[in-house]
Amino acid sequence: MKVILSKDTLVKGLNTVSRAVPVRTTMEILKCVLLEAEEGYLKMVTNDTSLGIETKMAAFVEEAGSVAVDAVMFSSIIRKLPDSDVVIETDAQKKIKISCENARFSIAGRGTEEFIYLPDVDVRSSVTVSQFTVREMINEVIFSTSDSNLNAAMAGVYMEVFEDNMKMTTLDGHRISIRVTKLQENSEKNAAIIPAKTLNDLSKIANGDLDSPMTISFSKNHIQFSYDETRMISRVIDGDYFKIDAMLTHDYNTTVKVNKRELLDCLDRSTLLISESDHKPVIIEISEEQMVLRLRSAIGDMRETIAAEKTGEDLKIAFNPKFLIDALRVISDEEVRIYFVRFNFPCTIKDEEGSYTYVILPVNFTED
């Protein structure tokens, strides 16, 4: 194999594929990136067996061929090369020579026989959406996933496509997060529970904007994301997702409209009085035209008043402020509406268009 391409291109490719290189594994081959040169391009592939990534980059290929190489070591060398063209060459002993300007490196490569290539995906249906939209939706729901072994589905994001909607739902035992976005056209109905790690990785590497398309393809056991010259294939989480609709209520006794920034900053400050050992909730008292937020802990106490438009009954209710913060942080509206049933029922933060719904469980509290 002998290929020539710019350092810059190589670094971009490595940034993409290194997401599927496991940090710890006893299988040396999983730590490798596969380099495969064919006419006109160099392909890089990594696969940690639950997630695989493949990306192609244009290159001058003097000699086709392939080799596997420790991804971390190869990346660190490439990154430190001068900003210039890089020649990558292998010999019969799978030794890899890397040359760039006056620098010459030579490191050991591995045969590709053991390498686990990406699985063939038997696509049932596909949907196309912008990279920007996918990235935004992921960031808006991913925080309420949970790694606990209690329920595998909690570690995933439930992605549904129906009519002209794409919907992502997460749930972690304290809260539910739902986002819905409109697609440009109707798509075949489909759904999958995707590991949160996969979507987190995807949101880090798919940097495209609103005009950069991504195709999401569903198969029985896998989901595939294709964009630009990159393809990411992940296993999906088996089983049924939670019956979310049954968990949502629509019968509210109190509604408040409040400035999002003010509420968020106030909640943020209240967390200062919380320590690991003293996890006190923030108590919210809603009355005519205001919300009073209070928190008292061993460290000290805080009290803050925020203007709010209230409809319905007065209410006193308490929350873990972190859960409200997580939801408010990813809402871009200047004003938010919060819906309450009673003091020991979850509250719902949602917009009138139904593009977001955040349901948060309250906590018990005692007044001194």
Next chain:
Amino acid sequence: MKVILSKDTLVKGLNTVSRAVPVRTTMEILKCVLLEAEEGYLKMVTNDTSLGIETKMAAFVEEAGSVAVDAVMFSSIIRKLPDSDVVIETDAQKKIKISCENARFSIAGRGTEEFIYLPDVDVRSSVTVSQFTVREMINEVIFSTSDSNLNAAMAGVYMEVFEDNMKMTTLDGHRISIRVTKLQENSEKNAAIIPAKTLNDLSKIANGDLDSPMTISFSKNHIQFSYDETRMISRVIDGDYFKIDAMLTHDYNTTVKVNKRELLDCLDRSTLLISESDHKPVIIEISEEQMVLRLRSAIGDMRETIAAEKTGEDLKIAFNPKFLIDALRVISDEEVRIYFVRFNFPCTIKDEEGSYTYVILPVNFTED
């Protein structure tokens, strides 16, 4: 005590004094910042017993007084307040009320009886130099200090003032770093070994430019840095410093002039082949008009040629690349001169004006 001042001013003050708050200590009072309000200003003081910092900020003082408060907790609250004026008030129970816009915090303060105030410094002589110069000089020598308990002086920077010179020297058993800068006028001869931590802290908080003066005052056991409204007092390290002049040689057999950037980048790349368990040196071969750098380890091998102007004999010598890198990184000259005696003698990187001198010990090597 009751004072009013902007959040911004408070944050700046806390950034400065928090450098002398110990991370771990069994004495609760050392974790505190002392707040002292007198007519027209609020003073903050911290003291970890080897380093003390005091800074004053203009404030509306409604009621003079003082209180001590846990520095980390107080800082974290102040930082999260809205960008507005902050009212800090104490009551008879040493409770501290912090108000800013609609936010009200109340936390426990402490009496100031136990607080260890800054020592009185019996100044022998002083010198004034710009904050920028002090900061630069510190960064240019501090990396070759050593925390080893072998020799207390190695953990310090030897600062000397004589005639119109200020000189800083450090030494860690592998190398010596020396910087000399010209003062605007002659100063009284004086010298002290200053703990590296003190100077590191100083370089982080004294942000002034070339026109911002700093006064450095020497006393028997302390050194004091005064700038703007801040005063930093540190213990000095007892004992005599090393006889550096006896360690320097002036008898060179080989001299090379080389582009600093090229050499630095090449050395930087060579470190990629070094692992914790396999600490191979970089071998440098100097011949007519070039330096060849080579490194071979279990990971792989590299070889690079750099143009160099040589005077004197050819030479093959090996170094820990990190030590050369540390010195080259803080030299701003485009070209550097490196002076060699023989293969097992230290090399010296220095300029002709004598503003910097870096002496680095070579390491043994074997060729395969």
